[in-house]
Amino acid sequence: MRIGLTGGIASGKSLVATYLEKQGIPVVDADKLARQVVEPGEPALAQIVATFGEHVLQDDGTLDRKQLGAIIFGDEQKRKQLNEIVHPAVRQSMKKQADLYEQRGYTRVVLDIPLLYESNLFHMVNQVWLVYVDEATQLRRLIERDGLTETEAKQRIAAQMPLTAKKAQADVLIDNNGTKENTYRQVYDALAKTAHE
Numbered sequence: 001m002r003i004g005l006t007g008g009i010a011s012g013k014s015l016v017a018t019y020l021e022k023q024g025i026p027v028v029d030a031d032k033l034a035r036q037v038v039e040p041g042e043p044a045l046a047q048i049v050a051t052f053g054e055h056v057l058q059d060d061g062t063l064d065r066k067q068l069g070a071i072i073f074g075d076e077q078k079r080k081q082l083n084e085i086v087h088p089a090v091r092q093s094m095k096k097q098a099d100l101y102e103q104r105g106y107t108r109v110v111l112d113i114p115l116l117y118e119s120n121l122f123h124m125v126n127q128v129w130l131v132y133v134d135e136a137t138q139l140r141r142l143i144e145r146d147g148l149t150e151t152e153a154k155q156r157i158a159a160q161m162p163l164t165a166k167k168a169q170a171d172v173l174i175d176n177n178g179t180k181e182n183t184y185r186q187v188y189d190a191l192a193k194t195a196h197e
């Protein structure tokens, strides 16, 4: 069974993912794979260079993220082109890792996908677990973690699909407004329910 773990910025996905790993559940991290698929030697990097030019590479052959960011900033068409290269590579890589874990005998694999809703990746998982917090808590934790001003933090939250809108399509809601222990308990209980599925 594949569980899609998602939420919003600073909602507590990493907290939950770390706990799941401690419980012996393998977690496939979409953000980590998104960095791996553009490493030197990877086909996605070659496609990026073919599309945007050699100047998106640094001298050591790695992707110059700043340069690429500047190219796609404010250019919807270019952003789309980049996503059309990177997204399929990430999906393929997530699937491959999940397959591997299953071949090794794991019956439950978690796919940590921050943009599961935005990228419409419901087809990749059997269940969606949503880590949610109310906006005041999200704002406070984001400011504390990243050292942002209130305005900056509000902008980042506003740039995403609201967490409340994500609730309707979730199979399991993990309320992370309380203590970490409280959240761990909910995850433990949700895991217990999947043990025989």
Ligand SMILES: Nc1ncnc2c1ncn2[C@@H]1O[C@H](COP(=O)(O)OP(=O)(O)OP(=O)(O)O)[C@@H](O)[C@H]1O
Pocket: 007, 008, 009, 010, 011, 012, 013, 014, 015, 016, 114, 141, 142, 145, 176, 177, 178, 179, 180, 181, 183
């Ligand atoms: N229940 C909690 N009580 C107190 N602090 C918490 C709790 N849950 C998370 N935090 C803190 O809030 C911050 C955000 O949590 P976390 O990094 O797990 O979120 P995330 O969803 O993975 O964020 P992002 O997607 O932005 O990386 C962290 O500093 C974390 O330590």
